[in-house]
Amino acid sequence: MAEEKKLFKVTIDNITIDVEPGTSILNAARMIGGDVAPPAMCYYSKLKGSGGKCRTCLVEVAAGSTADPRPMPKLVASCRTNVMDGMIVKNITSERVIDARNGVVEFLLLNHPLDCPICDQAGECHLQDLSYDHGKEGTRYEFGRRTFEKHDLGPYIQLHMTRCILCYRCVFTADQLTNKRVHGVLDRGDHAEIATYIEKSLDNDFIGNVIDVCPVGALTDKTFRFKNRVWFLKPVDAHRDCPKCSGKVTLWNRGDEVFRVTARKDQWGEVNDWICNECRFEKKATSDWVIEGPTQVSRQSVISQGHYVGLHKPKETLVEVLDGQKPRLLMDIHDVSEVNKPTVDLSKIAGPAHSDDFK
Template identity: 80%
Template sequence: MAEEQLFKVTIDNITIEVPAGTSILEAARKIGGDVTPPAMCYYSKLKGTGGKCRTCLVEVSKGSEKDPRPMPKLVASCRTTVMDGMEVKNITSSKVVDARAGVVEFLLINHPLDCPICDQAGECHLQDLSYEHGDAGTRFEFEKRTFKKVDLGDKIQLHMTRCILCYRCVYLADQLTNKRVHGVLDRGDHAQIATYIKESLDNEFIGNVIDVCPVGALTDRTFRFKNRVWFLKPQNAHRDCPTCSGKATVWLRGDEVFRVTARKDEWGEVEDWICNECRFDKKLTSDWVIEGPREINRHSVISQNHYTKETKDPQEFLPEILGRKPRILLDIHDVSDVDKPGIDLSLIEGPAHSTDFDTNTNENYESK
């Protein structure tokens, strides 16, 4: 078997070796941290995604060892494969920083900015993107594009006004279902995600469009307006499901299951697709085997104040300082007439009991 060819690529002054054919974005994800460009349309588990949102633009300052010339324009890291000796600038490039701010401004031009009432708030990639790379204000002074909300069946609602046309849901329906009934209609500023003849999305795996949507355009109708995600505790859970792997994340508040989603990795991508029955119909804790708290790796409010590791009592340092166990040698019998004469309560093994006290005194108190 031929040995796999590895290419050496440097991203923001960090060098890594990756297999030939790896995209710059995937190479950056192997490094992790701020070196990784954001991505709103690319999805590693869906073929053909990427190249539409332009948020992952990077500067290639050196093409390769054989051709060290820089690329003349910024390139989409999700669609550009690495070459041996390539050097890439992401956060270290002022051109990338300016371009990304422009892309964010463009994505927000028609966005309603209704985060306070959006179910995606708290786990929205567009929120993260605008906070990290956008500007505080806007230069857009015209009326925004708006659409009416559409129910795609009894479980999914489409709010096209929030959509950024990332095409993820279209690719998912193409590759995960046997009959796609929705897509992008019209062109230019009239383009929209829609079901042309008003068919509902009723395929067994179509609920996954909710998980791949990076904004609040596709939402779970069984969860809408019921709770905020940062009040819920995500738990890994599984069940014996004949349709899918049965591995999911259940979102609890107390013992109540508010929603069920697929498990996601640190880049917000689904690990295992789940079926509609697991997602929409299994809303009791008795339906699931709870494995434990879910690690939320993204910089999210969901991960705040959720203790996933075993808590420990604080260490008592007084015995260490004294070199012995502290003893209280106070005999309070002369003062209170409560404990029996000659008994030091601090020397008793374990907690004090009624036999350690003067029963006659207790009887006197009771009689009073």
């Protein structure tokens, strides 16, 4: 008989859930889901050692545990703090948390170029989402934003260091996914950058995954660069027999054309299975893939704009209301009104029509 596992009871924003010991507050909150889950810019459940850096997931611990119900004096990073039995956590119900999170968002955007209109990440950018949820309309920063010397990372990966928020996810990816550590962080403070001659060693089969883990547009797919906006593309799940990786990907199509290939992501924006560079960068024909069906995209995402997958269309009730009668046109206003001067032929006006043309 399987031994009964002792579960910890944790209350987050007044919702109580039983979780296994060793679960972080963030993961417990994700189990509840919705607004209770704190945003996370640096934590990545698939990367060991990630988290704790961005400070967006700060929460207030109102009671440490049943055994020791004292509150924790400081806000804690929920991604790196494990739950205790009887812990009471306040996320969006705490003013301190909201205030601190506003501050963190402001700090993250301080030196961010906000070049979303020309950024390939726009539409699937976690920083964008975070700013909409927790940011203010304007900035109080009146100084020049920092810039970096440009690094060319070869034909596949595009680095924009100015957009980087130093989440270290790509560093962990390179460290844990590839056999040889290929990059780290150079320099310190506000001039720290991801580099270490990164351009010299990008021949690893799985290095393309740094694009998927990047929460912002610092690392983007060069083969997709400026080709299309993500919300114009239709994501479909597809797979192929790949000797190197699982081959399970999301294709981003427009018509029959495959614009880019990414790994499949879960609802928290995390990759399900890492994919290899060949799948990501080389297989850009529909014939390379077996298409499974449309990808489920969160309704909140801008990508779901114009994609009516699983959409429930409200019933047309007009005919019902009119007792089976079809609506009919009683009068075309233009037939009786001369206000718009139907005699003016718009095609003969030079340039756009002006109110003077109707005088």
